[in-house]
Structure formats: C-alpha cells, structure tokens
Amino acid sequence: MKGYLSDRMGAALLMAPLLLFLALAYAWPFLGVVKWSFTLPTPGVGQYEALLTDDLVQSVFIRTLRIAAIVTLVSVAAAYAITVVWVRGTPTQRLVAEFCILVPFWISVLTRAFGWVALLSNRGLINSWLQAVGFISEPLALVRNEFGVIVGMTHFLIPFAVFPLASAMRALDDRVLLAARGLGSSRMRTFWSVFVPMTRSGIIGAAMIVFVFSLGFFVTPAILGGGRSVMVAELIYLRIFQSPDWGLGAAISVVLVLFVGALMALLFRYVRPRQLI
Amino acid sequence: MRQPGRAAEIKAIGIGKSFGSFRALDNLTLDIGRGEFVTLLGPSGSGKTTFLMILAGFVQPTEGRLFSDGTDITDRPAEQRAAGMVFQGYALFPHMSVEANIAFPLKVRKQSAAEIKRRVGEMIERVGLVGHAKKLPAQLSGGQQQRVALARALVFEPGVLLLDEPFSALDKGLRGQMQAEMKRLHQATGTTFVFVTHDQSEALALSSRVAIFNHGKLLQVGAPNEVYERPANRFVAEFLGEINMLPLKGVRSADNGATALCEDRAISLRGSAEGIDGNAILAIRPEYMSIASEATPGENGIAATATGSTYLGTATRLDLTTKQGARVSVSVPNEVAAAALGNGNSVWLTWPAEKGFLLPDGGQ
Numbered sequence: 001m002k003g004y005l006s007d008r009m010g011a012a013l014l015m016a017p018l019l020l021f022l023a024l025a026y027a028w029p030f031l032g033v034v035k036w037s038f039t040l041p042t043p044g045v046g047q048y049e050a051l052l053t054d055d056l057v058q059s060v061f062i063r064t065l066r067i068a069a070i071v072t073l074v075s076v077a078a079a080y081a082i083t084v085v086w087v088r089g090t091p092t093q094r095l096v097a098e099f100c101i102l103v104p105f106w107i108s109v110l111t112r113a114f115g116w117v118a119l120l121s122n123r124g125l126i127n128s129w130l131q132a133v134g135f136i137s138e139p140l141a142l143v144r145n146e147f148g149v150i151v152g153m154t155h156f157l158i159p160f161a162v163f164p165l166a167s168a169m170r171a172l173d174d175r176v177l178l179a180a181r182g183l184g185s186s187r188m189r190t191f192w193s194v195f196v197p198m199t200r201s202g203i204i205g206a207a208m209i210v211f212v213f214s215l216g217f218f219v220t221p222a223i224l225g226g227g228r229s230v231m232v233a234e235l236i237y238l239r240i241f242q243s244p245d246w247g248l249g250a251a252i253s254v255v256l257v258l259f260v261g262a263l264m265a266l267l268f269r270y271v272r273p274r275q276l277i
Numbered sequence: 278m279r280q281p282g283r284a285a286e287i288k289a290i291g292i293g294k295s296f297g298s299f300r301a302l303d304n305l306t307l308d309i310g311r312g313e314f315v316t317l318l319g320p321s322g323s324g325k326t327t328f329l330m331i332l333a334g335f336v337q338p339t340e341g342r343l344f345s346d347g348t349d350i351t352d353r354p355a356e357q358r359a360a361g362m363v364f365q366g367y368a369l370f371p372h373m374s375v376e377a378n379i380a381f382p383l384k385v386r387k388q389s390a391a392e393i394k395r396r397v398g399e400m401i402e403r404v405g406l407v408g409h410a411k412k413l414p415a416q417l418s419g420g421q422q423q424r425v426a427l428a429r430a431l432v433f434e435p436g437v438l439l440l441d442e443p444f445s446a447l448d449k450g451l452r453g454q455m456q457a458e459m460k461r462l463h464q465a466t467g468t469t470f471v472f473v474t475h476d477q478s479e480a481l482a483l484s485s486r487v488a489i490f491n492h493g494k495l496l497q498v499g500a501p502n503e504v505y506e507r508p509a510n511r512f513v514a515e516f517l518g519e520i521n522m523l524p525l526k527g528v529r530s531a532d533n534g535a536t537a538l539c540e541d542r543a544i545s546l547r548g549s550a551e552g553i554d555g556n557a558i559l560a561i562r563p564e565y566m567s568i569a570s571e572a573t574p575g576e577n578g579i580a581a582t583a584t585g586s587t588y589l590g591t592a593t594r595l596d597l598t599t600k601q602g603a604r605v606s607v608s609v610p611n612e613v614a615a616a617a618l619g620n621g622n623s624v625w626l627t628w629p630a631e632k633g634f635l636l637p638d639g640g641q
C-alpha cells in the first residue's frame with residue numbers, strides 16, 4: 001500500500017506537464033461551453049429544460065447508449081478472444097494476432113469508415129456476392145443504419161479493448177491454471193471458472209474504455225449511419241454548425257461530459273489506472 | 278479410474294526430458310512405494326521440478342514410461358491423473374475464498390453440495406483454518422496460505438501428493454512447524470507423498486527415502502541414514518552435509534574390510550575396497566571424529582594441529598590441519614576443545630573404522 005502511494009506521487013509529478021497542457025487545451029475551452037449552455041440564447045437553465053422535453057434529443061441519447069452498450073459487448077468479447085491468442089498462443093499465433101491488433105492503428109478512422117461503406121453498401125462487396133451466389137434477391141440493408149454503425153465502431157474499438165485485457169492476462173500466474181488442471185478441472189472449466197474471473201479487472205477496464213469512447217464517436221456514425229442513426233456527438237455538431245442553436249448544443253455537451261466523468265470515476269473505483277495499460 | 282483414498286504406487290522407468298538441446302532429465306528410474314514419503318533433493322536446476330511436473334502430467338517426458346498402480350499413465354492428461362499438487366508459491370485461486378478453494382476439486386468431481394460441505398469442513402479443521410473459511414487468499418499469512426494449498430490438494434483424497442518446495446517462502450520457525458504438520462498429515466492420510474526441496478536437513482528429517490538429483494541425473498536413492506552415512510559418491514556425500522576427506526594410499530582388501538595408509542599410518546576400513554586402485558579418499562562426517570592427546574594402539578588415527586575453533590553452544594567445532602596439509606573439522610565437547618587448545622594445539626585425530634567410507638580418488 002505504501003509503495004502504491006509513493007508510486008502515485010511519482011506518477012503525478014511525471015504527469016504534471018501533461019496535466020497542465022490538458023487543462024489549457026480542454027478544461028479552459030470547456031468552461032466556455034458551460035457558459036454558453038447557461039447564457040445562449042438567453043441567460044438561465046432554459047436549455048437544460050429543453051433537453052428534458054426535446055424528443056429528438058432524448059431519442060438520440062437513448063440510441064447512443066444502446067449502440068455503445070452493444071458495441072461494448074461485442075468489442076470486449078472479440079478482443080478477449082484475440083488477446084487470449086496474443087498472450088497465450090504459439091509464437092506464430094501471437095504474431096498473427098499482433099498483426100491484427102496493430103494494423104488498424106495505421107489506417108485512419110475515415111479510411112476505415114469508407115472501407116466499411118464499400119463492403120456493406122447495397123452495391124458493396126457483401127451484397128453483390130450474396131446476390132451473385134443467389135442467397136438473396138434484394139440487397140440487405142447493412143449500412144446507413146444502426147447495424148453499419150455498430151460494425152464500424154466495433155472494428156475501430158477492438159484494439160483499444162485488447163490492451164487492458166492483455167495486461168490482466170499477463171499478470172496471471174500460470175501455476176494457478178496448472179493447479180486447476182491438476183485438481184481435475186478440464187480446459188473448458190479452467191477457462192471459465194479460473195481464467196476469466198482472474199482477468200475481471202481487465203474486462204471491466206476494457207468495457208469502460210470502449211463504452212466511454214463509443215459515447216463520443218463522431219466520424220464512424222456520421223458516415224456509416226448516413227444521417228439516419230444520429231449519435232450524440234453528431235447531434236452536437238448539427239446544433240452548433242447547422243441549426244445553429246449553440247445553447248442547446250452546449251448543454252448536450254455538458255451532459256455528455258458529466259456522464260463520461262461519472263463513468264470514469266466509477267471505473268477508477270474498481271480498477272487502478274495502471275491496470276489499463 | 279483408481280479408487281479415491283487409496284495410496285498410489287508409482288514407477289518411473291527411464292524417464293528423460295530435453296528442452297531443445299538441453300537435457301533436463303536423463304534416464305531416470307525410480308520406484309515409489311504405496312504410502313511412502315519420498316523427497317527429491319538436489320541443487321537448483323537439477324531437474325526436481327521437471328520430474329514432479331512429469332509425475333503430475335504437466336510436462337510430457339521425451340523418453341520413458343510412467344506407471345501408477347501398474348497402469349501406464351505416461352500419456353494421460355493431468356486432470357485425469359488427479360495427483361494432488363502443492364506448488365511453490367501456493368497457486369491458490371485468488372478470486373475464491375478459502376472454502377471455495379478447497380471445494381474446487383470436489384465441485385469439479387460433481388460431488389453433492391452436502392458432501393462438499395462436509396468434507397471441506399473436515400479439511401478446514403484438519404489443517405487448522407477454522408474461522409478463516411470466508412477469507413480470500415490475499416487476506417491470509419504465508420503459513421495459512423500454505424495450509425489452504427495442502428487442504429485443497431488433499432481434500433479429494435488423491436493417491437499421491439506432490440509438493441514443490443512448499444516451505445521455501447516461510448521463516449524458519451514456521452517451517453519447522455509446517456514440517457511437523459506435514460508429517461502428521463502423511464501419517465493421517467496414508468497417501469504417497471513426493472516432496473521436492475533443496476534443503477538437506479528438511480529432506481533427512483521428513484522422508485522415508487531421499488532421491489538425490491544433480492544435472493538431471495538421479496545419483497542415489499535410499500533411507501536418510503543410508504544416503505547420509507553411505508553416500509554413493511562425492512557429490513552426495515558433500516550435498517548431504519559437512520564431510521572430511523583424507524587422501525589414502527595403498528588401499529588393499531583385507532578380512533572384513535580393507536587396509537590403507539593414511540599420512541603414512543596404517544589404518545583399517547570396513548566395507549569393500551573393490552574397484553579402488555591403490556589411491557582413494559576416506560570420507561568421515563565431523564561428528565564421528567574425535568580427538569585425543571595421544572595415539573591408542575590398534576585404533577585409526579593421525580596427528581593434527583588445531584588452527585581454530587568455533588563455539589557452537591552445545592559443542593565446539595575445531596578446525597584442524599593434518600601433517601600433510603588436509604583440512605578437517607571435528608565437532609567435540611566444549612571442555613575437550615579447551616583442553617586441546619591449551620595443549621599447544623597438537624592433537625591426535627581418531628575415528629571408528631566403520632564410520633569412514635571410501636570414495637574414488639579425484640573426480641566424482
């Protein structure tokens with residue numbers, strides 16, 4: 001415990017310049033946004049009242065939470081499988097897994113979103129192939145809807161879920177798994193009743209990271225949702241640059257930031273920051 | 278499958294293990310009898326853990342076969358062998374309570390809830406963990422974690438219990454206590470115990486037989502007094518405790534033993550001198566040597582000079598140098614040491630013929 005505390009002091013000192021930069025680059029402008037939300041177009045809490053009654057805003061919030069939840073579930077499950085191979089596979093398997101994890105980082109989010117459009121659209125690869133083979137006669141609606149958004153976001157977020165999972169799996173003592181086997185437990189049972197519970201902190205960390213990221217997603221939903229599955233970030237953009245209704249856009253931003261802040265606080269109650277790396 | 282509760286009899290025949298080009302175990306043959314307490318003793322890296330892992334089924338031998346109660350189990354996976362195993366560092370399930378850790382092997386065997394409860398309760402009592410059942414391993418002391426590991430490995434009544442240096446992380450007092458407790462558990466359960474250590478006194482104190490390893494080879498197997506007093510070679514002799522070595526010349530077989538010249542004095546030996554060609558080393562444990570002021574006719578002895586002494590409380594250790602420069606240490610009563618040192622340091626070193634043994638000159 002003592003070591004942990006002094007570690008924290010050291011870490012705080014090392015991070016001081018970065019914290020200062022973040023304060024200037026984000027906190028200061030954010031205060032401006034908070035101010036707008038209480039002053040535009042007229043001073044008061046009118047914008048927040050509007051939030052509670054505006055059907056569009058509410059449906060966007062609900063959709064955002066739903067998409068974030070589904071993306072989190074799918075990404076963490078997929079990342080878990082990849083990470084098991086990456087951390088515990090044979091040397092060749094590890095190399096392949098590492099490649100799959102790292103390659104997405106080299107391609108911009110925009111490129112990847114358009115890549116998915118090319119794959120999923122009505123005349124995209126998947127639909128043309130399915131039609132050519134004769135499985136379907138009409139193209140499936142795979143894009144410009146929630147499905148497309150979920151696919152694109154999941155693909156983007158899987159690598160981010162890998163790192164907290166990998167650090168939890170690496171910390172696990174192999175002998176504990178051997179012990180389980182030696183006590184008569186099958187591979188399957190050892191995986192579910194020892195391996196998975198012992199990587200719980202990694203699962204929580206990965207889920208939180210993916211969920212929080214999902215809430216603020218902009219590019220992927222904007223492209224793969226085709227304006228029909230608008231998520232919160234896009235809504236803020238629309239209110240500020242198109243309507244323009246700066247006060248409402250600012251109020252939505254404030255609510256989103258507070259929500260994410262609350263989630264992060266919850267996360268750090270369960271997982272130490274270093275377990276996420 | 279074997280019946281639970283019945284001690285297993287293990288036969289390892291010609292076991293070898295290579296990691297790449299590295300030979301971790303070489304042609305190891307060992308019989309472990311039902312209910313025996315066999316200790317695998319050897320320096321770090323000698324292959325003890327590797328052999329234990331092969332017994333448990335976690336490591337596949339490169340050559341050789343393994344039999345349990347006459348059945349070949351070489352290819353049987355670990356979970357079907359169900360040897361109880363206590364790992365170095367315990368390897369408890371950190372997310373499960375003491376109770377759940379101990380219940381694990383029973384749950385895996387699909388025992389009824391009532392049966393599990395009864396046996397876990399019994400085991401907790403037996404290893405002295407009453408009142409700790411609901412705690413997590415991290416909330417226990419090292420000694421308590423050790424008990425959980427023992428309980429977990431014994432609760433399903435395995436035919437054999439494998440223990441890899443279970444006490445190496447404990448302090449000396451607790452170590453002694455746990456050793457006594459383990460001896461008691463061995464008697465109470467009647468299970469076959471295979472125990473790994475690199476502490477020779479622990480090995481001698483606990484086991485019915487000791488198997489000494491070095492560089493992946495099994496050098497000698499025998500009862501503690503056998504390996505201590507009749508070591509097969511120099512390595513075993515030195516590894517099991519302090520030993521004095523005196524060069525001998527002209528070793529020759531004689532009636533009930535052999536004769537030889539030690540520093541130009543004729544001495545007699547028990548045991549055969551077969552295979553020894555003229556020169557040899559005479560090895561004697563320090564506690565079997567004694568000192569006198571002058572030679573007694575017909576008894577083995579040579580002249581020596583005391584060069585130092587260490588007061589040990591119960592006895593004094595004298596460091597001596599013989600005329601020809603061999604260094605010897607002897608453990609003697611305190612007043613004998615005082616007298617020897619008061620007498621110009623010149624002493625007569627003697628030993629009973631049956632306590633010395635011959636080792637080949639030079640090498641091993």
Ligand SMILES: Nc1ncnc2c1ncn2[C@@H]1O[C@H](COP(=O)(O)OP(=O)(O)OP(=O)(O)O)[C@@H](O)[C@H]1O
Nearest residue numbers: 296299301319320321322323324325326327328475
């Ligand atoms: N998986 C492995 N790959 C390569 N070499 C190994 C492996 N496992 C063990 N070895 C080597 O085999 C030798 C014997 O190892 P082992 O763990 O059996 O020794 P030990 O007698 O248990 O030693 P210690 O007292 O230090 O625990 C060592 O030199 C070790 O480096």
Ligand SMILES: [Mg+2]
Nearest residue numbers: 325326327441
């Ligand atoms: Mg070892």
